[in-house]
Amino acid sequence: MKKTIITVTGRDxxxxxxxxxxxxxxxxxxxEDISQTILQGYFHMMMIADTSASKKDxxxxxxxxxxxxxxxxxxxxxxxxxxxxxxxRI
Amino acid sequence: MINIFEVNETNEMIxxxxxxxxxxxxxxxxxxxxxxxxxxMNRKIYDKITSTARNLLPVGREIERExxxxxxxxxxxxxxxxxxGGSACKTVDDFVSIADTLDRAAKKVGVNFLGxxxxxxxxxxxxxxxxxxxxIPMALAKTDRVCSSVNLGSTKTGIxxxxxxxxxxxxxxxSELTKDVDCIGCAKLxxxxxxxxxxxxxxxxxxxxxxxxxxxxxxxxxxxVVKHALEKVRGESFEVLCETIKKTAFKVTRVGQLVAxxxxxxxxxxxxxxxLSLAPTPAVGDSVADILEEIGVEHAGAPGTTAALALLNDxxxxxxxMASSYVGGLSGAFIPVSEDAGMIRAALAGALTLxxxxxxxxxxxxxxxxxxxxxxxxxxxxxxxxxxxxALGMVNQKTTAVRLIPAIGKKVGDSVEFxxxxxxxxxxxxxxxxxxxxxGRTGRIPAPVHSFKx
Numbered sequence: 001m002k003k004t005i006i007t008v009t010g011r012d013x014x015x016x017x018x019x020x021x022x023x024x025x026x027x028x029x030x031x032e033d034i035s036q037t038i039l040q041g042y043f044h045m046m047m048i049a050d051t052s053a054s055k056k057d058x059x060x061x062x063x064x065x066x067x068x069x070x071x072x073x074x075x076x077x078x079x080x081x082x083x084x085x086x087x088x089r090i
Numbered sequence: 091m092i093n094i095f096e097v098n099e100t101n102e103m104i105x106x107x108x109x110x111x112x113x114x115x116x117x118x119x120x121x122x123x124x125x126x127x128x129x130x131m132n133r134k135i136y137d138k139i140t141s142t143a144r145n146l147l148p149v150g151r152e153i154e155r156e157x158x159x160x161x162x163x164x165x166x167x168x169x170x171x172x173x174x175g176g177s178a179c180k181t182v183d184d185f186v187s188i189a190d191t192l193d194r195a196a197k198k199v200g201v202n203f204l205g206x207x208x209x210x211x212x213x214x215x216x217x218x219x220x221x222x223x224x225x226i227p228m229a230l231a232k233t234d235r236v237c238s239s240v241n242l243g244s245t246k247t248g249i250x251x252x253x254x255x256x257x258x259x260x261x262x263x264x265s266e267l268t269k270d271v272d273c274i275g276c277a278k279l280x281x282x283x284x285x286x287x288x289x290x291x292x293x294x295x296x297x298x299x300x301x302x303x304x305x306x307x308x309x310x311x312x313x314x315v316v317k318h319a320l321e322k323v324r325g326e327s328f329e330v331l332c333e334t335i336k337k338t339a340f341k342v343t344r345v346g347q348l349v350a351x352x353x354x355x356x357x358x359x360x361x362x363x364x365x366l367s368l369a370p371t372p373a374v375g376d377s378v379a380d381i382l383e384e385i386g387v388e389h390a391g392a393p394g395t396t397a398a399l400a401l402l403n404d405x406x407x408x409x410x411x412m413a414s415s416y417v418g419g420l421s422g423a424f425i426p427v428s429e430d431a432g433m434i435r436a437a438l439a440g441a442l443t444l445x446x447x448x449x450x451x452x453x454x455x456x457x458x459x460x461x462x463x464x465x466x467x468x469x470x471x472x473x474x475x476x477x478x479x480x481a482l483g484m485v486n487q488k489t490t491a492v493r494l495i496p497a498i499g500k501k502v503g504d505s506v507e508f509x510x511x512x513x514x515x516x517x518x519x520x521x522x523x524x525x526x527x528x529x530g531r532t533g534r535i536p537a538p539v540h541s542f543k544x
Contacts, residue, residue: 007097035094046094059155077101079158081092086344088096 003081004049004058006065010074012043019072027061028053104159108314108376109342111349112369113163114150115290117297117305117362118142120169128178132191139166139195142304147200149356153349161349166196167295168206176218182225189229189236196235205295207238213247226260230275231267237278237293241285243480245487248537254480255529257281258473262496269498272506276495277460281476283483283490288363289419294491305362306354307419310346311369314376320384332405339409347414365419366410367455370430372513378423379432390433391442399423400453420489422455428508428515429460437516444518452482457491462506462515465498472496474525485538
């Protein structure tokens with residue numbers, strides 16, 4: 001099954017991961033891996049997720065997450081892993 | 091497994107460096123729409139385009155959403171209309187009615203441009219070819235989304251100088267008929283030498299007769315990404331410079347390849363080619379001229395520019411060919427003036443002249459593109475500029491093109507504004523000496539000796 005990559009970028013505040021994870025749990029998305037780092041003062045988080053059990057497709061999840069990101073003041077992307085594989089792996 | 095830094099790099103390219111897929115262009119053959127009855131043929135053309143391309147926009151949007159990559163344009167190219175309309179069109183107005191049909195079909199499926207109001211006349215013109223060419227000014231004035239192109243020469247056939255003369259007049263007339271809207275008709279008309287059959291970029295896209303019934307071609311872009319990558323290697327050797335451009339071009343092209351594969355699969359249409367072009371837009375940070383400045387010239391047009399551009403063009407191809415098995419179209423750096431903020435800056439600073447642009451077109455794709463010239467430039471002079479550019483293409487066995495905008499009522503120092511992707515351009519000076527007697531000769535320029543390879 002193709003994985004989905006969810007990234008969160010922005011200023012670190014309380015509850016970012018909680019908010020995103022709650023939403024993903026509601027939508028039946030399984031989180032397989034989480035990594036995070038601080039780059040140039042900004043909070044970066046990447047999740048590898050399996051969306052195959054969710055009723056929503058990646059496009060719909062991406063729109064919802066974008067909206068949540070706006071509410072809590074961070075930028076959230078949700079993309080098929082293919083775009084990263086194509087670009088960074090031969 | 092992909093790591094967080096790689097994911098960040100990709101998303102930064104998209105968000106901050108204007109990485110996008112410039113166009114998904116669906117090529118549609120209209121050969122099966124040919125009919126001697128004009129009304130019937132117009133109906134067939136409308137039906138074929140609107141049914142074949144009905145999912146083009148929804149699928150494009152789907153891919154954008156799922157991969158998070160913008161696809162700026164969704165477009166259509168069709169079989170050159172001179173070939174389609176030959177038996178039904180007896181007058182200029184008959185051909186214009188086809189342009190109108192194409193425009194309605196483009197609006198119905200929601201594409202922003204449809205190319206293929208074209209004629210291929212590199213060796214000679216049929217009556218239908220000539221009629222279509224004469225209908226171009228009216229067709230472009232009456233429609234919004236139809237683009238027109240004419241192939242005037244090739245390395246194998248030489249240059250059709252009768253058609254070059256006719257096109258000088260056609261460009262002028264197109265400009266006059268659209269003078270109320272900054273002569274925008276001319277932004278939708280391009281002439282070629284060695285026109286490719288599978289070019290996805292406008293205004294020159296058409297669906298060649300050697301192509302399948304329907305095909306998906308994709309044009310990638312990314313001048314901002316290359317510029318940004320080069321900022322990190324300022325002052326380094328040429329080897330480092332070339333390596334950086336190559337790696338960046340590979341990454342950009344891979345995204346195009348992914349989008350092309352997905353579009354082809356979801357639309358159930360065969361994938362044709364990826365066009366590896368650095369295509370600028372007027373947006374800040376999306377400029378080929380900025381890359382040239384980053385390589386080390388003060389302005390595009392300064393001494394060294396042609397060499398810098400040659401290097402850039404070559405490295406983009408070397409990086410790109412490994413990223414996709416099927417490369418075609420124009421594939422090279424574009425140097426339009428109006429569509430590139432850095433080019434406009436260079437023209438305004440006096441660094442860039444028509445003659446320097448001509449030299450630059452020898453080493454990149456595609457030609458003298460989107461250049462505004464004084465409105466009182468004669469048709470013969472326009473033909474002369476076209477002939478020069480066609481000769482470069484013919485002798486160097488490459489595609490060259492001309493898209494000039496004679497700005498009616500304007501002179502050097504004024505400017506034209508099209509807005510959107512077409513941008514705006516300062517009116518540039520043209521060499522004032524005449525070529526009337528040269529253009530007045532009839533017939534064609536023979537193919538060069540190095541074309542006899544058999």
